Amino acid sequence: MRKIPKQEFTAEFKEQAVRQLRAGKTTGELAAELGVSDQTLRNWRKAAEAGKLNGAGAKPVTAEQMELSRLRAENKRLAMELEIAKGSGVLREGPSVKYAWIEQERATYPLAILCGVLTVSVNGYRAWKRGGTLSRKRLTDTQMMTLIRAIHAQLKGAYGSPRMLREIRARGFPASKERVERLMRENGIRARHKRRWRATTNSRHSLPIAPNRLERNFSPAAPNQVWTADMTYIWTDEGWLYLAIVLDLFNREVVGWSIRPRMTADIVTDALAMAWFRRKPASGLIHHSDRGSQYASQAFQAKLADYGMVCSMSRKANCWDNAPSESFFNSLKNERVHGQRYATHEQAKDDLFDYIEIFYNRSRRHSTLGYVSPAQYLRDWEHPRGMAA
Template sequence: MIFEFIEKNRDQFSIKRLCLFFGVSRSGFYAWLTRPISLHRQQDEVLKGAIIELHQGYRRAYGAPRVHQALRQQGLPCSRRRVNRLMRTLEIKASTTGLYVWRPGQHAFYSSAGNQLKGSEAPSGCGQQWAGDFTYLKTRTGWLYHAAIIDLFSRKVVGWSFSSRRNSELTKSALRMALLNEMPEQGCLFHSDQGIEYAAHEYRELLEKAGMVRSMSRKGNPLDNAVMESYFHTLKAELVHKRLFDTKVQAVSEIIHYMMFYNSERLHSSLGYQSPEEYEKLSA
């Protein structure tokens, strides 16, 4: 940890001064720089990747205890303390931590939304039902968040956004884009999970101003938003899992290019093997 601090701050202070301050030798510091990555660190990187997949795969709900058990079940033995440390390094935690503490009016907000999508008739045209969600994307320069909105009639991606941070601005940007590009019907249903990114008052105001009706998945039931789950699964299977992006800018560029292909060319079995844009034209 000391050597890592020296390395990060070598441009601000002289190496000699930093080594004297921490009581380490300069030869020891330079030896550390050229030392190969230890087996322990290599295992940490493997565990980090697995932790991210598990955390996302279970709707960002699992904390360290359950992630620890899931890793063991996948044949990745490690201690809970190690999992705690790696999750802190990745800055991820259980979705309930700090997000669902009691606040006046928040319980009423969730209760009033409910799952309006469940049991409703399938949409007969564009702009009647939308769904939104977001996911994590790995790059060599850090993790990137990608939010998307899909029209449930044509399965077309109508809005998207990217950010280095997970917050309501990420989801609001995707919604603003969708509202600029499309003309949803008055009373269009908007379905999402119960994440704080969709529960923010600013997000609620955007939906109400657009004349949309809120709908939220039941807690712990990701299949309530199956279309979004399917889209992110397809995106990762066909593009993301095949490579590691060098930068976040590259990731954004290639994913946008993929979404253009997804909307205009990719054949969907649920649409009779037509692309979303073709399906919309034939249904007009």
């Protein structure tokens, strides 16, 4: 069994996790989605309510605020039931289709509510998940389209036919490439259209530049050997937000991120700090980025030196030198941000956290990884088949 160091989490990560709980997610649901224990989430929430999650300067949560959070959660629960009943499209389908829809909707709704609204039992769902006979039933075209529409709506139009095919098979249904392509084409179901977007890099500076040590070798043999980093922007009604990420090239997981209203050096140092806390890599890791002033800054270079990392930078005006990070932002913008209107910074932060930590890292099928998620790819590497756990 191979191992990577036990993960730790920054205050920014914990804060966003607590916001998910206050928005109505249960501790059990969020713990499963983030790969942490129930008790860890309870500790984070307790620290937040005491004003200790982000240091001494944070304000404790008042009784009125806690009651408001409770009422919002209750209202959200009631709204869930109505939304599931109206929007699932599977109310009149058989148990097999309902169970398949429930499987992935568990990231959004509590299992008990899902089963109650769809009039199936929790035990029946669990038996289906263990591989019961229902999961092997071949669907009619009408049933298959119901399932495709449910997945398309659930994943906000993120999947085209290649990922859709694998998602259907993963839920226990036989399906062919030709059939899924035909049904999606005939019914106008397609992935969200791609858009071009501007780079945020400012490489017009006199700061020292590192050589390109990565040289487009995007396939390291193990985790924590090569990380790439980049930044992008997100518009909200309150103004711009900037997102900095750190990507482990081995399993394309976003191991560090930071969201700020200004594109200053602290955004990239905070993203790097989160990545280091989570992975604790050995000295010698290559950190690759573009030539932006934030990455060339003295503060960021000092942080790299503290962590024993080797700096690498893309060649001037060559986005292909950092293609994996560019690809992540392309997916983020097309699959989530485009078509959204964020009224506040906090709303955008919540949605970015949901995309990165719950969908992309732990659920999204990545073509480079053989259509498994980054988290699953890493688990398969840690526990290869044929070896004892």
